[in-house]
Amino acid sequence: MSAPEVPVPTILLFTRWGTQWRTWCPQPARDRPLVPGVRCENRAGASTAQAALRAAEEHGHHARLLPQPPAADFALAASAGRTHHIGVVDRPFTRTGCDQNPGRWLPPEALEESALPGHLRTLLLEVFDTVADAVRPPGPSKQDAALRRELLDRQARDQAVRLTPQGDRTEELYEEWRAVDRGNTAWLRRVIAKHGWPGRTLVGKEAAGAAWLLAQHADRSSAFQEECLDLLARAVTAGDADARHGALLEDRVRVNLGQPQVFGTQLAQQDDGTLKPFPMIDPPGVEERRIAWGFEPLADYIRSVAAHQ
Structure with missing residues (x-):
């Protein structure tokens, strides 16, 4: 047998x-x-x-x-x-x-x-x-209104220093910029330890975007930033975060680690003042990837970033 x-x-x-x-x-x-x-x-x-x-x-x-x-x-x-x-x-x-x-x-x-x-x-x-x-994980019984407000307040402070016109930036502003980033990173670390990633089900769409922004600007804590990426990527998989935010943080972490990015979202200023993406994986396929993740064409993106410098 x-x-x-x-x-x-x-x-x-x-x-x-x-x-x-x-x-x-x-x-x-x-x-x-x-x-x-x-x-x-x-x-x-x-x-x-x-x-x-x-x-x-x-x-x-x-x-x-x-x-x-x-x-x-x-x-x-x-x-x-x-x-x-x-x-x-x-x-x-x-x-x-x-x-x-x-x-x-x-x-x-x-x-x-x-x-x-x-x-x-x-x-x-x-x-x-x-x-x-x-x-899709089971969501909380209700959103955390206090956490939502704090995320939006911290996002506002983040943007206030970054949107100051180039000609008005002083050394005092840059010191404030660094202090804002350090404070936001330390605070987000505590939030994640308590709640996990603050996604849409916990704080709503707008504040979930603010959580991504704080992680995106946690460049001085690279290990924590990569931890945020893993958590955000899982939230994207679950439909609890914007796929574009996951893509932007993926590129940011890769560039900070000296690796080629995926979507061309991270730009370097050239000697002539123009912007050019940091090295990418499979450059011929970048437009197809950008379309799949909901981004505009790369040339349009570069022009948009340059216009807001």
Whole structure:
């Protein structure tokens, strides 16, 4: 009698690509069909969940596991010898080992046009329909009005020093600027320790934007700024923060760490006074990324920033 077939664990990875969900598809070998998801080698002593997360890491993605949706297609997949886990990636551009494990984030319409087996395509499309609900955390019973007011007040102080015309800036102003940033960073650190990231459900849309702005200007605390990015990215995934804010902070952290940015939002002033983006990953693809995240074309953005200097 042959041994029973052991299900092969697989992790299906999803990310919020701007305003749209996408799934990860490793680059198939030559003449092989496209199959989304990453096969997990279930080493001795590891659970299938541990194997799934390790496989995602080996393909360069920091993933979180989500509950499996109660779909009949999951039972069908398991009966075919596969155990599927669902993973979500909050920062799709932060990858390690990507040269060894290339691939693409594909939208649902690309799957509909693919040659995937029917049951797998149906399963993936059903997950696309449910993943947004799966990542959405339960909100507070009511918004924190006091925290909302404090965020907006601190945003106003942040902007008051920064919007002073260039010709009116003095050394005293720059010292006030630094003091405002230090105070806002220390305060935001305490808020996060108590509440987690202050997103829309806790403080409303406008004050959630203020929280992003304080993190964006926490340049003197780079480790904390990167911590804010991880929290904000998770809030973006959950629909609790503006995707553009996540993109702006992604670029800011990358530039501060000496890494190429993704969206071209961080600009350097040239010797002739013009503005130019700091180095970017895949410059030919920047306009496509900007469109997906809701930004205007890069040239328009540069002109807008220059006009407000």
